[in-house]
Amino acid sequence: MPDIRAALREAAERLSATSDTARLDAELLMAHALGVTRTDVLLGRVEGEVPAPFEALLQRRLNHEPVAYILGTQPFYGLDLVVSPAVLIPRGDSETVIEAARIARDGRPPARILDLGTGSGALLIAALSLWPEAEGIGLERSDSAREVATRNANANGLAARARIIAGDWTRPGWTEALGRFDLILANPPYVETDADLAPSVRAHEPAEALFAGPDGLDDYRLLIPAMPGLLAPGGTALVEIGAAQGDAVSALARDAGLAAKVHFDLAGRPRCVEMA
Incomplete structure (x- = not known):
């Protein structure tokens, strides 16, 4: 199983045909799956295996579901x-x-x-x-x-x-x-x-x-x-x-x-x- 960094690269590649913000989407979904902030992900504060829910979240985004609905929140x-x-x-x-x-x-x-x-x-x-x-x-x-x-x-x-x-x-x-x-x-x-x-x-x-x-x-x-x-x-x-x-x-x-x-x-x- 790829580590988190490799999984983010792969997810961004898969999302590139779906989203104009593929890398950002991948980072947000990974942070959500891990239960941490995106900053934690960016700064490499989380290690270990990719969490099990990540693939299901990624599939939802690949089906064009907005990230905000997947996460359940949106800043404004x-x-x-x-x-x-x-x-x-x-x-x-x-x-x-x-x-x-x-x-x-x-x-x-x-x-x-x-x-x-x-x-x-x-x-x-x-x-x-x-x-x-x-x-x-x-x-x-x-x-x-x-x-x-x-x-x-x-x-x-x-x-x-x-x-x-x-x-x-x-x-x-x-x-x-x-x-x-x-x-x-x-x-x-x-x-x-x-x-x-x-x-x-x-x-x-x-x-x-x-x-x-x-x-x-x-x-x-x-x-x-x-x-x-x-x-x-x-x-x-x-x-x-x-x-x-x-x-x-x-x-x-x-x-x-x-x-x-x-x-x-x-x-x-x-x-x-x-x-x-």
Whole structure:
């Protein structure tokens, strides 16, 4: 049986046709199988035989299952979040929404925050970590996703400040009893129905959290007209967008009587629209 170092080389080679981050994936899976950190693996702090679970974990990745689902966790904005196939995997690009919110509310800390389609709770929990006096609501229609978001809120010490509730913006009257908010965040479905997605996304992440009609704008058409009724005076809303949707989403915001500003991610792509 190969040692851990040799097994990592072999695993990276096997994953090279499946993943653009083959070596990283192999290291993360090995650390998980060993019950140690990736740093321990990188620094050679573990020796001995390759653990028995490693091959099964590797096979899952070879079948395009995302590493985050295999590990059951995903980092986001300095937080360690639980994830499952019930929720989208939080991505670094979505941190643009939080950074844009931080800048927009500089000197004006929000008291009430709403996260529409909260999923894992990533945006809500990150925002509450920035503003320790704020309270927030995560609206989510999926029972399974609400369970994940609740676990993440509790694990991050936010049980008293984060309330995860059922709600569906495709149903009439969904805004009733919510009240008004100083900050509204949303990462709604925005992928075109026939978009060419990687197998790890299309086959494994929840379709109801990805797809939004032929042009990817169906959910914005429902959400954005509701924003003026949900925003408190002087409030700010930020929605994540696809790279080609800045103009269309900004136009929807203006049609709703809101000013719109596009923010860009670290790669220089349009990533979210700020509305006020």
